[in-house]
Amino acid sequence: MTTKIVIIDDHQLFREGVKRILDFEKTFEVVAEGDDGKDAIHLVEQYQPDVVIMDINMPHINGIEATRQLIEKFPESRVIILSIHDDENYVTHALKTGASGYLLKEMDADALVEAVKVVAEGGSYIHPKVTHNLVKEYRRLATETVNGESYPFNGEIRRPLHLLTRRECEVLQLLADGKSNRGIGEALFISEKTVKNHVSNILQKMNVNDRTQAVVVAIKNGWVEVR
Numbered sequence: 001m002t003t004k005i006v007i008i009d010d011h012q013l014f015r016e017g018v019k020r021i022l023d024f025e026k027t028f029e030v031v032a033e034g035d036d037g038k039d040a041i042h043l044v045e046q047y048q049p050d051v052v053i054m055d056i057n058m059p060h061i062n063g064i065e066a067t068r069q070l071i072e073k074f075p076e077s078r079v080i081i082l083s084i085h086d087d088e089n090y091v092t093h094a095l096k097t098g099a100s101g102y103l104l105k106e107m108d109a110d111a112l113v114e115a116v117k118v119v120a121e122g123g124s125y126i127h128p129k130v131t132h133n134l135v136k137e138y139r140r141l142a143t144e145t146v147n148g149e150s151y152p153f154n155g156e157i158r159r160p161l162h163l164l165t166r167r168e169c170e171v172l173q174l175l176a177d178g179k180s181n182r183g184i185g186e187a188l189f190i191s192e193k194t195v196k197n198h199v200s201n202i203l204q205k206m207n208v209n210d211r212t213q214a215v216v217v218a219i220k221n222g223w224v225e226v227r
């Protein structure tokens with residue numbers, strides 16, 4: 001049984017390196033390569049790979065968006081994100097799109113081969129450094145409070161109306177859904193600039209530094225639905 005693999009990455013040299021490592025395995029076959037997320041759907045349609053290896057930063061459609069589109073069209077697709085980013089923002093988004101694996105480009109060849117094997121068999125593989133960062137972030141949040149108070153999440157969605165306006169609560173939910181400023185603007189029929197203002201007010205009121213922290217705190221407190 002051969003594991004068919006598609007590699008999508010905008011750097012040709014990197015693609016070649018990955019291909020060489022994978023082709024070295026007798027049971028692997030790299031059946032196609034693409035240099036942008038926009039190639040993902042037609043390559044999968046054409047070659048029906050067992051595993052897709054996907055870069056994040058690419059010129060037209062990034063790997064996270066491409067993965068989202070791919071899983072929507074072919075829910076059985078197994079995608080390994082291969083990225084330089086180890087912060088949990090990227091990882092969370094990647095996993096929310098339905099990726100089965102997340103590897104860092106700093107990995108060694110064995111980890112790449114292992115990840116493809118595990119994911120091809122229906123498992124998931126996350127680079128240990130990434131897992132470590134995720135756990136660290138959750139640990140940090142577990143010991144933190146918002147504005148001096150802690151809000152233990154009891155499983156029920158409660159809007160933080162003591163803290164945020166109704167509109168800000170809507171924006172927070174859309175942030176948790178992984179939407180960009182533009183996406184939030186489109187969903188609420190407001191301009192991107194207005195969205196930016198809402199987001200900065202939310203961060204300030206929640207006393208957090210960035211959108212990811214806001215989302216994690218919101219999830220932890222049950223202020224947003226994880227959907």
Ligand SMILES: [Mg+2]
Binds near residue numbers: 055058
């Ligand atoms: Mg790239």
